Amino acid sequence: MSNVLEVKNIEKYYGNKSNLTKAISGISFNVSDKEFVGIMGASGSGKTTLLNCISTIDRVTAGQIIINGKDITKLRGNSLNKFRREELGFIFQDFNLLDTLTAYENIALALTIQKVKAKEIDKRVREVAEKLDITDILDKYPYQISGGQKQRVASSRAIITNPKLVLADEPTGALDSKSARQLLETFENLNQKLGATILWLHMMPSQQVMQIESFLLKMEKFLMS
Ligand SMILES: Nc1ncnc2c1ncn2[C@@H]1O[C@H](COP(=O)(O)OP(=O)(O)OP(=O)(O)O)[C@@H](O)[C@H]1O
Ligand SMILES: [Mg+2]
Numbered sequence: 001m002s003n004v005l006e007v008k009n010i011e012k013y014y015g016n017k018s019n020l021t022k023a024i025s026g027i028s029f030n031v032s033d034k035e036f037v038g039i040m041g042a043s044g045s046g047k048t049t050l051l052n053c054i055s056t057i058d059r060v061t062a063g064q065i066i067i068n069g070k071d072i073t074k075l076r077g078n079s080l081n082k083f084r085r086e087e088l089g090f091i092f093q094d095f096n097l098l099d100t101l102t103a104y105e106n107i108a109l110a111l112t113i114q115k116v117k118a119k120e121i122d123k124r125v126r127e128v129a130e131k132l133d134i135t136d137i138l139d140k141y142p143y144q145i146s147g148g149q150k151q152r153v154a155s156s157r158a159i160i161t162n163p164k165l166v167l168a169d170e171p172t173g174a175l176d177s178k179s180a181r182q183l184l185e186t187f188e189n190l191n192q193k194l195g196a197t198i199l200w201l202h203m204m205p206s207q208q209v210m211q212i213e214s215f216l217l218k219m220e221k222f223l224m225s
Contacts, residue, residue: 003066004165004197005031005054010063012049023049027063029217036191036198036212040205041219047201048093050219051167054199055090056080067165085113089163089196091171095154097142103149104129104138107156114161128156131186133179147174155183159190166190166198173203181208188212 009028014021024046031037041047052058054065056072065072067087075083084090097106104125105112111121129135132152137145145153151174158166168187172180190196191212202209210216 002033003030004033004035004068005199006064006066007050007054008064008066010050010053010060010065012046012053012058013061024053024219027219031197031199032214034191034195034197035214036188036200038209038213038216039199039201039219040203040216043203045219047219048169051090051169051199051201055088055167056084057090085110086161087164089158089161089166091151091154091158091166091168093169093173095142095150097150097153097157099142102139102141103134103145103153106142106153107138107160109157110161124160125156128160128186132156132182148176148179151175152179152183155186159186159196162190162194162196164196166196168198169201170203171200184208184212 007027007029009026011025012023014023027050039047039050049058053060054067056075060073063073070083072083098109101109107125107128108121111124125138126135129138132155134149134152134156137149142150142153151171155168155171158168166187172183175183187198187200191198200209200213
């Protein structure tokens, strides 16, 4: 199996010399193709920081992150945008839905940018919405729906392009147990049927997640164990 992701000795500090926060320090790990990796750690242990660096939203202070053989810490401009759009699916901890778009438009956005035909977009949006039980809120705006519904819209948006690597930052944090199960099943499918590699961040160990995970990394005091 080939490595989809190689994280090599990365460090991330926030702030400047007089006010430095060490968010992550000396983290290294590899993820192979089609793995479902859990990353667990207490609040403030650096999970979101790690994911933001992998997703190129933030830059590492030191170290390398190689995705499909490409050192993404060196990507800039158009190649960076292209990489994000085509290879990654990302679910933010705070959803990051666009307020001026409906749930449907939020989910469809990545396909619209890729100029997929409207009919095909409609089919795919409805398919994923049905799986996550949000068909009846597709015409609503983010401010009109609940936190758990937003989380499911954000998840739908992340997976609609069938990305090879999906980064999910506590995607079940705002969900009740039934919706959490539905979401996890959708990701399990994506992993097993479509061969996506998944990084799944969570604070608490959950029996159900542990059954699916290929392995679990634990973040403690900014380090990995
Ligand atoms: N933009 C920032 N500026 C300064 N410090 C930050 C910034 N973002 C995060 N930190 C700090 O870095 C550390 C790691 O934060 P991070 O958000 O990665 O934790 P987390 O594991 O995702 O926590 P949670 O489970 O609560 O989401 C924390 O001490 C946090 O206060
Ligand atoms: Mg976080």
